[in-house]
Amino acid sequence: MNLAENAEAMNAGTHPGYEATALEGLTLSLEVLNQKRIKVAINGGALNSQGLAQDVQKMVEEKKLNLKVAWVSGDNLMDRAEELLHGQTKHLDADNSQVRLAKDTDGFLDDPKKPLVSCNAYLGARAITLALRQGADIVICGRVSDASPVIAAAQWWHGWSDTAYDELAGALIAGHLIECSTYSTGANFAGFYKYETSALLDLGLPIVEIESSGECTVTKADKFNGIVNTDTIACQLLYELQGDIYLNSCVKADISNVSISQEAENRVHVEGIKGHPPPETTKLAVYYSGGWQCEITMNATGYATEKKYDLFEAQIKHSLKNWGVLDKFDILECFRAGVPQPNANFQMAATTYMRVFVQAVEKMTLFMFLKACGHNGMQHFAGANPRISCCASGDNRTAVPKTFLAYYPGMISQKLLNEEVHFLGPEPATYSAGHPPVYEALAPRRNFPPTNPLSIDSFGETVLRPLGDIALARSGDKGANINIGIFVHTDEEWDWLRSFLTAAKMEELVGDDWKPDFYIERVEFTHLKAVHFVIYGILGRGVSSSSRLDSLGKAFAEYIRFRHVPIPIKFLQ
Known part of the structure; x- marks a missing residue:
């Protein structure tokens, strides 16, 4: 999402194309990186890794620090997007014959009203590892996969070859465990209610210590709050998987036999991961202008709530049908949320809401929806009280029609990528990261019923x-x-x-x-x-x-x- 949003702002001249927080973090850290000889690999370069690297290099020179800055290119394929999307890519789930893709999933390809905004391939660790081996202290990346900097750090430190698949797979899962900020130390944690609220304030970031075997231990700094135990790590391990094979463009990790164990307080060991050669393809994230969207919320209180929402939905659709525009909406969905509390002792407890969400190619179609709401405004059910937000800033969906970015996850051959590392400073240089030495075809995803089920x-x-x-x-x-x-x-x-x-x-x-x-x-x-x-x-x-x-x-x-x-x-x- 950051890439797509930055692309629009960058094209409008209101954004540098990289993440401002990446520059802020490096600005605050340069002296200590220089003093303690700490290496950094960061994917905050977004659409303008070169620009971020140049700004960091300027600070390094001004402060007279002994730090080598490099940046990675090859992920941004916007200049080749039209060519690639017409014949050299396909949808991420296209090979799964059981999957039915949503309506209009690829309808943008030949629709001039839905122009492309961004097109980025997910890179692996190869270029980052190369940069570290060539002496880089700070490596700025764009759309590398979230775990790739961790894989690269471990590969460089331990001297693993590109075919050390078990070790690389272990580092891939280590990276997965810390890629989502504090999700391994108590955030987004299903068991949080078992702990005091005070223990979940100021959570420390997770740290992975990766062994030469690829096994890892997850921990955190003692000075911060948080929880690192088998529950928090199991939750994060299970997050955003697509089965028991976890993919990266450097390695495939078979996690079917992964095991976690508590070593000590706030120390969890992870092992049992098997590595295989990577697939020939990697993920391609494509964003395009999807059209316009808006939403409103209608509240209902007390008696006959379902009948109230039935009436409101029927009124809106009746008006749109009479005006001949009902079939012009890509999406017009009404969602009902909540159950009124019987005999409630305050009004909010007896109140629920219906959320009406609409999308269409043309902005005027959405205005017709809002017109229908107004047209029926004095024909409303008993006690109707709408919630209509007109603030159109940020990601908030509002009654004011806004453009939205639609997402298309594709696959692209790694052989089509040109991944390079560029060094800045007094001795500029560029190195090609090449391609993985071996590929292994993707097998159908495992899918099986209960193993030896009991009654x-x-x-x-x-x-x-x-x-x-x-x-x-x-x-x-x-x-x-x-x-x-x-x-x-x-x-x-x-x-x-x-x-x-x-x-x-x-x-x-x-x-x-x-x-x-x-x-x-x-x-x-x-x-x-x-x-x-x-x-x-x-x-x-x-x-x-x-x-x-x-x-x-x-x-x-x-x-x-x-x-x-x-x-x-x-x-x-």
Whole structure:
């Protein structure tokens, strides 16, 4: 998202193209990097890695520091995008015959009303490793994968070859564990409620110590708050996966036998990862102007809430149909949120809302939607009170029509990439990072039913309780898809979870959000006592294009954990 948003601002001359916080962090750190000889690899270069590197080099020279600055190129393919998208790329899920892509997923390709905004390939660790081996102290990158700087640091430090796949795969997972800020130290953590709120303030960032074998230990600085235990690490390990094979353009990591263990307080060891040669392809993130979108919220209180929302939705669609514009909307969806509390002792507790979300190619189509809202404004149901935001700053979706950026996740051959490292300073130089020495074709993603399932009746008497009473989970987005990993703690709970939590059961738990076009893949992580699912298509076209309020899928795990299922009573004792 940052790349796409920066691209529009950069083209308008209002943004330098790189992340301002990257420059700020380096500005504050240069002296200590020089003093302690600390190496830095950072992907904050975004669309203008060269510009950020030049600004850092200028500060290095002004301060007379002994630091070599380099930057990585090759990820930004905007100048070749039209050529690549017409014949040399395909959708990330195109090879999965079970997946039905959302309507208009590739409709932008020949639509002049939907111009491209950004096009970036996900690079691996090769150029960063090369820069470090050539003496770089600061390496500025654009769209390298989030784990690539960590892989490169470990590869350079330990002297691994490009075919040390087990070691590289271990570093890939180490990078995955720390790529999301404090997600490994207590943030976005399903079990947070078991801890004092004060323990979750000022969380320390996670640190990985990577051994020569590729195994790693996750920890944090003692001076900061936070939690590093097998639960927080399992949650992050399960975040934004696409099954039991984790991909990078340098290595494939088989994590089906990954194991985590508590070494000491705030120290968790991770092992059991197997590496393989990388795929011939890498991910291509494409953003384009998707058109216009807006939304409004209508609140209802107390009696006959469902009937009130039925009336409001019917009024809007009736007007749009009469005016001949109903079929001009790409999306017009009405979502109902909340259940009014019976006999509530304050008004908000008896109030719920309907969120109406619309997208269309033409701005005027959205104004017709707003006209329909106004046209029916005095025909409203009893007690209707809308919430209409007109603030059009930032990412906030508002009643004021705004342009939105749509996302297309593609695949591109690594052989088409020209990845290079550029050194600045008194001895400028450029080096080619080349390509991986070996590729291995992608196999179909594993998808299997429960392994040696046991009879659910064998676990004894059950009671309907939230799944979260015994299980933790983490979910996230992978393009148009949501992943979710759910895990328990004892061997007997694991026997029950893997037997109970089938693909059909997950479909049932998704409930009324389920659509026939969705598809589920299921795998198990035995040592984590976790069942993992990918639900294809549930985010529509994904990210900024999704009509879901939870457009990144982060809250999906908490929804599933809140579903009531028949849990064996003995697990609750």
